[in-house]
Amino acid sequence: MKSTRNIVRVLIGFxxxxxAAVPATAQRPENLRIERLEGxxxxxxxxxxxxxxxxxxxxxxxxxxxxxxxxxxxxxxLAVTPDGTVYVTRRTEGDVLALKDTNGDGRANQRRTVxxxxxQVNGITVxxxxxxxxxxxxxxxxxxxxxxxxxxxxxLINDLPDAGQHPNRTLGVSPDGMLYISVGSxxxxxxxxxxxxxxxxxxxxxxxxxxxxxxxxxxxxxxxxHPQTKELWxxxxxxxxxxxxxxxxxxxxxxxxxxxxxxxxxGDRQPDVYLPADPKNMSKQEFCTQxxxxxxxxxxxxxxxxxxxxxxxxxxxxxxxxxxxxTMRGSWNRNPPVGYKVVRLRYQNGKPVGFEDFVTxxxxxxxxxxxxxxxxxxxxxxxxxxxxxxxxxxxxxxSYKR
Numbered sequence: 001m002k003s004t005r006n007i008v009r010v011l012i013g014f015x016x017x018x019x020a021a022v023p024a025t026a027q028r029p030e031n032l033r034i035e036r037l038e039g040x041x042x043x044x045x046x047x048x049x050x051x052x053x054x055x056x057x058x059x060x061x062x063x064x065x066x067x068x069x070x071x072x073x074x075x076x077x078l079a080v081t082p083d084g085t086v087y088v089t090r091r092t093e094g095d096v097l098a099l100k101d102t103n104g105d106g107r108a109n110q111r112r113t114v115x116x117x118x119x120q121v122n123g124i125t126v127x128x129x130x131x132x133x134x135x136x137x138x139x140x141x142x143x144x145x146x147x148x149x150x151x152x153x154x155x156l157i158n159d160l161p162d163a164g165q166h167p168n169r170t171l172g173v174s175p176d177g178m179l180y181i182s183v184g185s186x187x188x189x190x191x192x193x194x195x196x197x198x199x200x201x202x203x204x205x206x207x208x209x210x211x212x213x214x215x216x217x218x219x220x221x222x223x224x225x226h227p228q229t230k231e232l233w234x235x236x237x238x239x240x241x242x243x244x245x246x247x248x249x250x251x252x253x254x255x256x257x258x259x260x261x262x263x264x265x266x267g268d269r270q271p272d273v274y275l276p277a278d279p280k281n282m283s284k285q286e287f288c289t290q291x292x293x294x295x296x297x298x299x300x301x302x303x304x305x306x307x308x309x310x311x312x313x314x315x316x317x318x319x320x321x322x323x324x325x326x327t328m329r330g331s332w333n334r335n336p337p338v339g340y341k342v343v344r345l346r347y348q349n350g351k352p353v354g355f356e357d358f359v360t361x362x363x364x365x366x367x368x369x370x371x372x373x374x375x376x377x378x379x380x381x382x383x384x385x386x387x388x389x390x391x392x393x394x395x396x397x398x399s400y401k402r
Contacts, residue, residue, distance in 0.1 A: 039241050040335035044363060047371040049392040056371075057361040062317070065359065065398050068386060069099050069108040072393040077170065077307065078378035078386055079126045085148055086378070087114065088388065088395065089121045089133060091168070096121060096133055099395075100148070106397065114142070115153050120163060123170035123181070127205070134171050134181060136163040139207055156207030161196045162186070166219045170307075175230045179203050182234075184219035189239045189263045191277040198262055200234075200254060216260035216292060222308030223254065227322050229350035235305035235326060236295075238266055240333050242274060248298035249305050251345070251352055261292040268294050297352050302331035303339040307377040307387075315383025316400045323347050325358060327374035327387055336367040342374050342387055359387075359398065 047053070049070065057065055069075075074092035081087075086099040086108065095116040099108035120136035131142045131150055139157035142150040160169060164186025171181045185198040192198055195212065200220060202213035223234030232254040238247035239262070247266030254260075264284045266272055269292055271284035279287040299305070306327045311320050323346050330339030340363035346354050362372035372389040379385060385398040 039243070039333055041333055042335045042337050042367075043332060044330075044337055044340075044368055044370040046391060047369050049371055049389070049394050053371050057359055058357075059359055059398065062402070063398055063400050065396055066106060067394055068101070068106070068397040069111075069395040070393060072097070072388075072395065074390050075376065075388040075393060075395060076122050076168075076390055077124050077376035078388060078395070079124045079131065080378045080380055080386070081126055081144065081148075082381055083148060084381050086380075086386065086395070087124055087126070087131060087133075088376070089118075089124050091120055091122055091390070094118045094121060096124065098148075098150075108395070114150055115140070120167045120169075122168040125171055125173060127173040130205075132171055132173075132179070134160070134169040136160065136167040136169060139171070139181065141206075157203075157210070160201075161194050164197070168219075168221055170221050170223070172223060172225075173205070174202075174232070175225055177205065179205050179207070180213065180223070180232075182217070182220050182223060184217075184221070184237075185262065188241065189272060189275050191263060202256075213256055214254050214258050214260065216262045216265075217252070217254075218262040220252070220254070221306050222326060224308050224310050224324065226347070226350055227310050227312050231350065233308070233324070233352070235299070235308055236260060236262070237304060238301055239263070239272065240302070242266070242272070243301070244334050245301050247272075248295075248301050249303055250295035251297040251299065252293065252295050255293070258293045259291055260295075261288060264288060265292050267298055297355075299355060300338050302334040304329040304331060306375045308345075309377045309379065311379065311385070313379050313383030316385075320344070324352075325377055325385065325387075327377055329373045329375055329390075330363065330370065337363060337370075339363070340370050340373060342377075359396075362389075 074090050076089045076091050079087045088097050096114040098112050100110040101108050102110050118135050124133040129144045133140050137160045140153040142153040166184025181201045199212045200214045203210040217236050219237040220234040236250040265288035269288040271288050306329050308326050310324050326343050328339035328341050331337045342359040344356050344358045363370045373391045374387050375390045376388040388395050
């Protein structure tokens with residue numbers, strides 16, 4: 001099905017006075033500041049995947065890419081067991097699949113459904129012979145049984161905050177054995193009434209003792225712990241309709257009890273002047289500078305970072321060890337479009353130092369077409385890297401040839 005590009009050109013005019021919106025026809029007081037933005041709805045035409053398109057993808061020297069599985073519909077996130085079973089969530093289909101290459105030809109030839117009827121299922125992980133996956137409001141756990149099967153999944157939580165604009169819950173297990181679930185905001189920019197929205201939640205592995213670990217995270221879908229420092233890192237989505245190049249996507253060192261700014265601040269603790277609401281009992285400027293954490297790094301606005309994993313295997317060259325990979329699903333409200341790729345986030349001494357492209361070519365040079373929107377990431381037992389494309393239903397596998 002084709003989509004169109006630049007179908008709407010949106011001019012957004014804002015009038016702000018002491019945090020309140022003012023009608024455009026009202027007489028402008030001297031202290032009224034008018035903010036005007038230009039935004040775009042830009043949707044590159046989706047091209048169907050075929051094997052010949054693999055030749056359009058670019059990777060660093062020595063790396064090669066192939067298809068691990070295809071015709072999957074809407075594959076989102078991945079989890080892999082030591083025996084090579086690949087679990088994938090499908091949000092649109094509402095199920096979890098188990099895939100496996102049993103004949104060693106590099107493609108999944110075995111496919112079965114683990115569970116269906118899962119509205120908005122997205123995040124998934126494997127930890128200590130348990131499979132965890134999460135929908136917009138429910139957390140499930142199944143036992144991994146001998147012979148590559150699973151027990152019937154049980155519901156651990158059934159009252160996660162409702163979905164709103166960001167229903168894609170993700171989860172991970174920390175080095176100290178606690179479970180974390182990311183809960184995005186219900187809106188683009190608003191003062192949330194439910195304190196669990198726009199947060200990272202922390203709980204025991206059975207779902208009990210749930211607390212808010214960090215706040216002010218608009219939509220931190222991808223997060224992971226550094227293999228050496230054990231610090232928690234993630235990328236947060238900036239708000240839409242603030243300009244072509246702002247606010248940036250953020251790389252955050254996520255610490256317990258900290259606030260990361262949304263909805264009142266963006267980037268390096270900059271007040272969001274387009275949001276009418278103010279923090280309680282203080283101005284945005286005061287809140288941003290006194291109460292929030294600045295990002296450690298930023299990235300091109302509207303790239304839509306999704307998954308975030310550290311590479312700890314040995315197949316890739318040594319310099320990739322303990323670096324992160326991030327999927328950039330791609331923009332929908334920027335002209336020209338950005339994202340539609342996998343990037344490497346280089347770390348030195350446990351801190352991020354720079355981004356570089358890793359897999360590109362899904363988006364055409366003129367930005368008019370695309371044939372892939374990367375989402376989920378996982379490392380195979382042999383050290384190769386998997387990532388999903390939720391638009392054309394493909395799981396790609398990246399390997400390094402010495």
